[in-house]
Amino acid sequence: MGNLEDVESNYLEALQIREELGETRNLPRSNYFLAEYYWDQRDTARAREHLQEGKRIALETEELDGLQDILKLQMLVDRENSAQYGLELSELKDSLIQEERLLRDKFARVRYQTDQYIAENQFLSRQRMMWIWVTAGIVLLGMALLVIINQRIRNQKLRFLQQQQEANQEIFNLMLTQNEKIEEGKQEEQKRISEELHDGVLGEMNGIRMVLLGLNGKEDEKSVSLRAQAIEKLKSVQEEIRGISHALSDAAYQKFSNFIVSIEDLLESTAGTAGLEHQLDFDREADWDGVSGEIKINLYRIIQECLQNTIKHARANKVVVELQASENTLVARICDDGRGFHKRRGKRGIGQKNIASRVQRLGGQWEIASSPGSGTEIRITIPRGRSLQSPSNEVLEGML
Structure with a gap:
C-alpha cells in the first residue's frame, strides 16, 4: 500500500512541477497517468476528473497522441458515454490520418522542391560552365585573330620592304647599265x-x-x-x-651625271611613251652622282610613282620635273597641267602611301598642291646629310 501511495505522490509531484515550469504539452500525459492510477484504484470520480483536465489541455495544446490515449481510457472509465468517446476517437484517428497524409504530402512536396532545386542548381552549374567555356573559347579565338592579324601586318610590311628593296636593286642595275x-x-x-x-x-x-x-x-x-x-x-x-x-x-x-641621265630615260620611257610633252630642269652645277645611293634610288622611285599617277589620273598634256640641290637639302618638283583634284576629297591610294613611306624613310617632307582645273604640283624636300638605314643601302651607295 505504501508503494502505491508513493506512486500517487510521485505523479502529483510531477504534475505540479510541469505546471510550475509551464510545460503544458506534457500536462495531458501527467493527467493521463494519474487517471490510469485512480482507475486501477477504482477511484472513478478522480479518474474522470484527471481525464477531463487532460483532455481539455490536450485540445488546447493539440497534443493529439496524448488525447488519443485519454479517449481510449475514457471509454473504459465512463462506459455510459463510451460511444461518444469512441466516435471522438474515430474522428481523432481520421484527423491524425489526414494530418499524417498532409505531412507526407508536405514532405513529398519539400522533397520534390528540393530535387527540383538541386536539378536547377545542376542546370545552372552546367550553364555556368558552358558560359565559362564559351567565354574562354571567344577569348582564345580573339587572341588567335589578333596574332593572325598582327602576323599578316608584319608579313605585309616585310613584303612591302622586300618589294622596295627589289625596286631599289632594279634602279641600281639601271643606273649601273647607264x-x-x-x-x-x-x-x-x-x-x-x-x-x-x-x-x-x-x-x-x-x-x-x-x-x-x-x-x-x-x-x-x-x-x-x-x-x-x-x-x-x-x-x-x-x-x-x-x-x-x-x-x-x-x-x-663637261659634267656627265648618271642619275640625271636615268631620270631623262625615265621621263622618255614613261611620259614620252604615253604621248606627254615632258621637260627636265636640274641644277647643272650640282654633283648629282655625289648624292647618297639611298636618296637617289628612293627619289627615282618617287618621281616614277608621280609620273605614273599623272599618266593614269591627271589627263595632262605636259609634265615638268625640276631637281634643285643645295648644301643641305635636295628639292624635287613634279608639275603637270592636268585636271587636278580636291585634296580633301582625294583618297590616298597605294601610290601616295608608297611616296609617303619613302619620303619618311629619308627624313624628308612632301606636299601636294592641286585644285580642279589648275593641275597638280608635288614638292619633295629631302635632307642630304641623312645617314643610311641598312647595310645593303650602304653597299648600293658605294657602288653608285
Whole structure:
C-alpha cells in the first residue's frame, strides 16, 4: 500500500512541477497517468476528473497522441458515454490520418522542391560552365585573330620592304647599265679622237716632214713654192689639232651625271611613251652622282610613282620635273597641267602611301598642291646629310 501511495505522490509531484515550469504539452500525459492510477484504484470520480483536465489541455495544446490515449481510457472509465468517446476517437484517428497524409504530402512536396532545386542548381552549374567555356573559347579565338592579324601586318610590311628593296636593286642595275653606256661612249669618243690623230694628223705631219726634208738646201723657185705649200699645210694641221684639243677640253669639263641621265630615260620611257610633252630642269652645277645611293634610288622611285599617277589620273598634256640641290637639302618638283583634284576629297591610294613611306624613310617632307582645273604640283624636300638605314643601302651607295 505504501508503494502505491508513493506512486500517487510521485505523479502529483510531477504534475505540479510541469505546471510550475509551464510545460503544458506534457500536462495531458501527467493527467493521463494519474487517471490510469485512480482507475486501477477504482477511484472513478478522480479518474474522470484527471481525464477531463487532460483532455481539455490536450485540445488546447493539440497534443493529439496524448488525447488519443485519454479517449481510449475514457471509454473504459465512463462506459455510459463510451460511444461518444469512441466516435471522438474515430474522428481523432481520421484527423491524425489526414494530418499524417498532409505531412507526407508536405514532405513529398519539400522533397520534390528540393530535387527540383538541386536539378536547377545542376542546370545552372552546367550553364555556368558552358558560359565559362564559351567565354574562354571567344577569348582564345580573339587572341588567335589578333596574332593572325598582327602576323599578316608584319608579313605585309616585310613584303612591302622586300618589294622596295627589289625596286631599289632594279634602279641600281639601271643606273649601273647607264653608267656602262656612258663609259662606253667615252671610250668610243677617245678611240675616234685617237684614230683621227693617228690616221689624219700624224699622217699629214709625216708627209709634210718628208717634203721639208727633201727641200732642205734648195732655193729654187719650185722648192720655195713647195715649202710655202707645206707651211700652209702645217697651218691646216694646226687648226685640226686645235679642233681636237677643243673637243677634248669640252669633254674634260663637261659634267656627265648618271642619275640625271636615268631620270631623262625615265621621263622618255614613261611620259614620252604615253604621248606627254615632258621637260627636265636640274641644277647643272650640282654633283648629282655625289648624292647618297639611298636618296637617289628612293627619289627615282618617287618621281616614277608621280609620273605614273599623272599618266593614269591627271589627263595632262605636259609634265615638268625640276631637281634643285643645295648644301643641305635636295628639292624635287613634279608639275603637270592636268585636271587636278580636291585634296580633301582625294583618297590616298597605294601610290601616295608608297611616296609617303619613302619620303619618311629619308627624313624628308612632301606636299601636294592641286585644285580642279589648275593641275597638280608635288614638292619633295629631302635632307642630304641623312645617314643610311641598312647595310645593303650602304653597299648600293658605294657602288653608285
